[in-house]
Amino acid sequence: MAEHYKPFKYMPWEMSLEERFQEYHPPYSEREAVLESNRCLYCHDAPCMVACPTTIDIPTFIRKISTGNVKGSAKTILESNLMGASCSRVCPVEVLCEGACVLQHDHKPITIGRLQRYAMDYANERNIDFFKKGEPNGFKVAVIGAGPAGLSCAGELAKRGFDVTVLEKREWGGGLDTYGIVVFREPVEVSLKEVTMIEKLGVEFKFNVEVGKDVTFEDLVKQYDSIFVSVGLGAVPEMSIPGEELQGVYDGLAFIEETKIMPLKDIKYGNRVCVIGAGNTGIDCATIARRLGSERVSIIYRRSEAEMPAYHFEYQFAMNEGVSFMFLTQPVEVVGENGQVKALKCIRMDLGQPDASGRRSPVEVAGSEFEIPCDMVIKAIGQKKLTPITDKLGEFGVKLIKGYIEVDNATNRTHHPKIYAGGDCIRSKGEASTVMAVEDGKIAANGIHVALCGEKAHKVPALTSKM
Amino acid sequence: MANLEIDFCGIKSPNPFWLASAPPTNSGYQVQKAFDQGWGGVVWKTIGAPVMNVCNRYGTMDYKGTKIIGLNNVELISDRPIDVNLREIAETKKLFPKNTVICSVMVESKKEAWQEIIKRAEQTGCDGFELNFGCPHGMSERGMGSAMGQVPEYTCMVTEWVMDVATIPVIVKLTPNITDIVQPARAAIKGRGSALSLINTINSIIGVDIDTFEIRPNVGGKGGHGGYAGPAVKPIALHLLSAVGADPEVQRSGVPISGMGGIETWRDAVEFMLLGATSVQVCTAVMHWGFRIVEDMIDGMSNWMDERGFESPHDFIGKSLPRISHFGDFDLGFQSVARIDHNKCINCNLCYVACNDAAHQCIDLKNVQLKNIGNGEGKLMPVVREEDCVGCDLCSTVCPVDDCISMVEIETGRPHVTWNELSQKRPEITQDWGKMEEYRKEIGLHIH
Structure with missing residues (x-):
């Protein structure tokens, strides 16, 4: 966590529930933003820009803040990344741009994420529209799923004159930025505003429409010139341990979603909470529980600190929030009483030999079972593949790797010439993240553009998005 | 997006941003790269008399961790042969016909030498000339550069020589190293120059190494004055620009001015243009x-223009020039006082110490009760004694918090009269302290 992070003091008697769920980084004041932007060296061929999956021209957008051209700064960001507002909040900047900043060696990296948020907030508060729909080129594209990959692809295509329709099975667009990122990291309004921005580019959104149910793949392939599949992943999978069906066992993503769409006071939480899994979702769930009022929150993880998927800054954040970690601990049973969770039975683990992924596999310590008394168990052990969709795609010749959709890296085209894909549903390797999804959308938009309009498409002025 | 095109004495430039005659415009490679990146024009590094350079050439003024708020140099005019420069100028102009290429020239003070180089350089197809009458080091000792610019008669004479043969616009570049810059400006106009540019660099010694006693930049153990430029010189440049721009003779002539001196951002450029610059030049x-x-x-300039509805830079060039006035014409009845917003005050008390030690002792540290803050006991905060505040503005300039101290105009009932009017109507007041005291009593002005 950057040094600006002010540790949250767990004192509910001093803060209202709403206050506890405000964004935990306050926005920069103008002076803070100017001082910080002037610290930037404005490197040439800057490492931060290379580290950004969407290649935002970071030195330029920061310089524009320093000269007072904040509107221009926002445009520089959006030209490379239409989801700049979400990314400024949810990107793991410590391992991307800020982690690459040349200043980290002798002092502190520039707080790129917070500066980006400053510029994006400036543009959002003033409702500035930077782009417009391109001259219609007669091609129709369907985008399945309105998460960051779908929005990015739809927006980039609309800028180039494509007629784009986005089909989203849920009520709102934004995907996990809307439903799956805890509200004190990204308020729901931020991603919804991004959906509005894409809508203003002339993209048609059809919400509450599920492909395979309300409309068939066959029809889409027939009606559209290209299809971009950005359906993401599904719910948290089963742990396959006894007691999983007990009352008080929650899906981690569903728990996070409640903070986004429900009044905070209506969210049910336990007093003693066990969160299973030490990834981003696990951290979000554990910290939400603390801020809601849970007195004892433990993250249970079967491997050690070194192997946990959560970023180091997330780990630190959770510890600041009073979350305790139980490493090398594997749940074996949810113990209930009258259908309600009463405890989580676990077994101690040791680390054995490295497995195929290079991580040392945990091995049970015989006879070390013990129970953790708790009234709520939150599962945060990843997401299921959306097999009904991938099976259906298989009928069209689309191939999979490890259950994820296989694409050509340069174009994000699947094995079907008309079907492209991006976002978490193709993430067979690497980190699933908003910024990677945004880049997937851009790559696919380029791929579709070139496939339909020819090689020269690359040079179409719309690409530069100058107004 | 606003149209940034300018018309500079007939030269159409895609935007007002030009590179000044300096190291960045040393070669075709550099200038062509600059045009590719958006520069509207360049003034090519001065060609002319043969030279040899030294090292080290640059010294910087760094300030509290910020690099290069000022840059001093002892580099000379182009050390590449004239032929090479002229060939590259011609090539560049051919490749970038829409961009402005101005050829900067400096030769010894001989009519034939000036007229010959002007005729040769015109063959390149360049858009205009800039006469380098400003370079303060190296060339001036040889009777060129500022040695010409510091003597209005020379300025006029050489300009005339050039105008006799030039068929394209000629900009006369002025040196700031002179008591009254208006004099050489008028001389250039008298010599029929088509335009003016200012400022060239300012004479400077950038510093002394306190361990080795060497002068910076250190040229083999020696050092000497160089030309100072960069953000630190901007206020000086703005003043000289406004002095020239507001001069009635310059205004009557209608010659455009290319402004420079410390321009780093679009905001700086807007300021120069508001004070009358049609194009701006950048180097440091x-x-x-x-x-x-x-x-x-x-x-940035385009966004700023869009916000204000300006369609062309010519809509705002010179807009602040009419506000340039003189002390004798300022309103003596205009009164402002400092107001401190205690909800924003962070209690650094810099305003208190500044007012107390360096101004007029009208801020007190008093117990202040803030609404909704603290336990009701209040705390010591700076409070302005408004009746004693002279409105000097020092406190607000030292305050580190935005909008915490504001200077508020108040009406005192005193007459709105200028020093010049007062000297004319009641000269005794402006000459005799006793009468002055009586006058102050009469208008109710008390100075403690």
């Missing part, structure tokens, strides 16, 4: 950051 900022800064200059 490019030496620090590279050509790429022009993208924000274009974008």
Whole structure:
């Protein structure tokens, strides 16, 4: 966590529930933003820009803040990344741009994420529209799923004159930025505003429409010139341990979603909470529980600190929030009483030999079972593949790797010439993240553009998005 | 997006941002790269008399961790042969016909020498000339550069020589190293110059190494004055620009001015243009950051113009010039006082110490009760004694918090009269302290 992070003091008697769920980084004041932007060296061929999956021209957008051209700064960001507002909040900047900043060696990296948020907030508060729909080129594209990959692809295509329709099975667009990122990291309004921005580019959104149910793949392939599949992943999978069906066992993503769409006071939480899994979702769930009022929150993880998927800054954040970690601990049973969770039975683990992924596999310590008394168990052990969709795609010749959709890296085209894909549903390797999804959308938009309009498409002025 | 095109005495330039005659415009490679990145024009590094350079050439003024708020140099005019420069100028102009290429020239003070180089350089197809009457080091000792610019008669004479043969616009570049810059400006106009540019660099010694006693920059153990440029010189440049721009003779002539001196951002450029510059020239900022800064200059100025509904730079060039006035014409009845917003005050008390030690002792540290803050006991905070505040503005300039101390205009009932009017109507007041005291009593002005 950057040094600006002010540790949250767990004192509910001093803060209202709403206050506890405000964004935990306050926005920069103008002076803070100017001082910080002037610290930037404005490197040439800057490492931060290379580290950004969407290649935002970071030195330029920061310089524009320093000269007072904040509107221009926002445009520089959006030209490379239409989801700049979400990314400024949810990107793991410590391992991307800020982690690459040349200043980290002798002092502190520039707080790129917070500066980006400053510029994006400036543009959002003033409702500035930077782009417009391109001259219609007669091609129709369907985008399945309105998460960051779908929005990015739809927006980039609309800028180039494509007629784009986005089909989203849920009520709102934004995907996990809307439903799956805890509200004190990204308020729901931020991603919804991004959906509005894409809508203003002339993209048609059809919400509450599920492909395979309300409309068939066959029809889409027939009606559209290209299809971009950005359906993401599904719910948290089963742990396959006894007691999983007990009352008080929650899906981690569903728990996070409640903070986004429900009044905070209506969210049910336990007093003693066990969160299973030490990834981003696990951290979000554990910290939400603390801020809601849970007195004892433990993250249970079967491997050690070194192997946990959560970023180091997330780990630190959770510890600041009073979350305790139980490493090398594997749940074996949810113990209930009258259908309600009463405890989580676990077994101690040791680390054995490295497995195929290079991580040392945990091995049970015989006879070390013990129970953790708790009234709520939150599962945060990843997401299921959306097999009904991938099976259906298989009928069209689309191939999979490890259950994820296989694409050509340069174009994000699947094995079907008309079907492209991006976002978490193709993430067979690497980190699933908003910024990677945004880049997937851009790559696919380029791929579709070139496939339909020819090689020269690359040079179409719309690409530069100058107004 | 606003149209940034300007008309500079007939030369159409895609935008007002030009590179000044300096190291960034040393070669065709550099100038062509600059045009690719968006610069509207360049003034090619001065060609002319044969030279040899030394090292080290640059010294910087760094300030509290910020690099290069000022840059001093002892580099000379182009050390590449004239032929090479002229060939590259011609090539560049051919490749970039829409961009402005001005050829800067400096030769010894001989009519034939000036007229010959002007005729030769015109063959390149360049858009205009800039006469380098400003270079303060190296060349001036040889009777060139500022040695010409510091003597209005020379300025006029050489300009005339050039105008006799030139068929394209000629800009006369002025040196700031002179008591009254208006004199050489008028001389250039008298010599029929088509335009003016200012300022060239300012004479400076950048510093002394307190361990080795060497002068910076150190040229083999010696050092000497060089030309000072960069953000630190901007206020001086703005003053000289406004002095020239507001001069009635210059205004009557209608010659355009190319402004320079410390321009780093679009905001700086807007300020120069508000004070009458039609184009602006940049060097130090490019030496620090590279050509790429022009993208924000274009974008920032264009956004600023859009916000204000300006369609062309000519809509705002010179807009602040009519406000340039003289002390004798300022309103003596205009009164402002400092107001401190205690909800924003962070209690650094810098305003208190500044007022107490360096101004007029009208801020007190008093117990202040703030609404909704603290336990009701209040705390010591700076409070302005408004009746004693002379409105000097020092406190608000030292305050580190935005909008915490504001200077508020108040009406005192005193007459709105200027010093000049007072000297005319009641001269005794302006000459005799006793009468002055009586007058102050009469209008109710008390100075403690």
